[in-house]
Amino acid sequence: MRVGLKSLWLLLGLVLLLTWQLDGLAPERRWVASITLVLYAGVLAAALRRARPDGSNMEVRLDYRVAYATETGTARQLAQETCKRLRKAGLTAAPVALNQLSTVPVPERALLLVVSTTGNGDAPKTGIGWDDGEVSMRYAGCPFAVLALGDRNYPRFCAFGLDVEQRLQAAGAKPLFAPVQVSQADPRMIDAWFRQLLPKGD
Numbered sequence: 278m279r280v281g282l283k284s285l286w287l288l289l290g291l292v293l294l295l296t297w298q299l300d301g302l303a304p305e306r307r308w309v310a311s312i313t314l315v316l317y318a319g320v321l322a323a324a325l326r327r328a329r330p331d332g333s334n335m336e337v338r339l340d341y342r343v344a345y346a347t348e349t350g351t352a353r354q355l356a357q358e359t360c361k362r363l364r365k366a367g368l369t370a371a372p373v374a375l376n377q378l379s380t381v382p383v384p385e386r387a388l389l390l391v392v393s394t395t396g397n398g399d400a401p402k403t404g405i406g407w408d409d410g411e412v413s414m415r416y417a418g419c420p421f422a423v424l425a426l427g428d429r430n431y432p433r434f435c436a437f438g439l440d441v442e443q444r445l446q447a448a449g450a451k452p453l454f455a456p457v458q459v460s461q462a463d464p465r466m467i468d469a470w471f472r473q474l475l476p477k478g479d
């Protein structure tokens with residue numbers, strides 16, 4: 278059963294109301310009961326917030342985690358497509374924004390990254406501040422692969438994707454294959470990504 282935050286607060290309100298309507302309960306006991314209930318609801322609410330309904334933040338170990346850094350949505354959409362194809366092949370996978378990577382467990386099989394570049398070789402919105410030095414360290418020994426999105430007309434082609442790849446390698450993560458660099462969302466290069474991930478064509 279999925280319990281939302283709204284139902285939790287409603288339930289708390291109801292129980293508090295009942296507590297204050299009970300006959301024969303000393304006022305100090307009512308206060309102790311109320312404070313205890315509010316504290317307990319606070320703990321439950323924090324736990325609920327961590328376990329998001331889309332499953333992206335659950336403490337379940339997945340086969341693949343697909344992190345995306347995007348400015349205008351292409352990388353997010355490709356990360357979702359990557360998860361879809363992996364699931365079709367019978368594997369577990371979920372997307373996460375790159376700058377939320379610290380909030381999810383290290384996957385069982387590999388970390389996949391779909392990373393765009395914006396500005397002049399800069400990180401897009403969901404990639405800014407992704408690594409405080411500790412995030413990449415968590416992936417030491419973990420296999421990973423990068424799909425870097427960009428445009429060859431920019432002097433710093435796929436610069437941010439390549440930077441993410443370098444940082445992970447420097448932290449000891451193990452590249453599955455060389456970064457796949459895509460200019461203007463070229464479908465042939467996107468196919469190359471899927472072919473390397475799922476050689477059996479799932």
Ligand SMILES: Cc1cc2nc3c(=O)[nH]c(=O)nc-3n(C[C@H](O)[C@H](O)[C@H](O)COP(=O)(O)O)c2cc1C
Pocket residue numbers: 346347348349350351352353393394395396397398399401426427428429431432433434435436461462
């Ligand atoms: C304002 C702007 C700046 C960009 N800067 C770069 C860049 O420095 N290097 C690069 O390879 N691509 C650059 N691109 C191209 C994007 O990376 C590419 O269009 C990508 O597919 C966008 O993906 P997104 O929708 O996930 O943000 C830039 C695009 C825009 C609109």
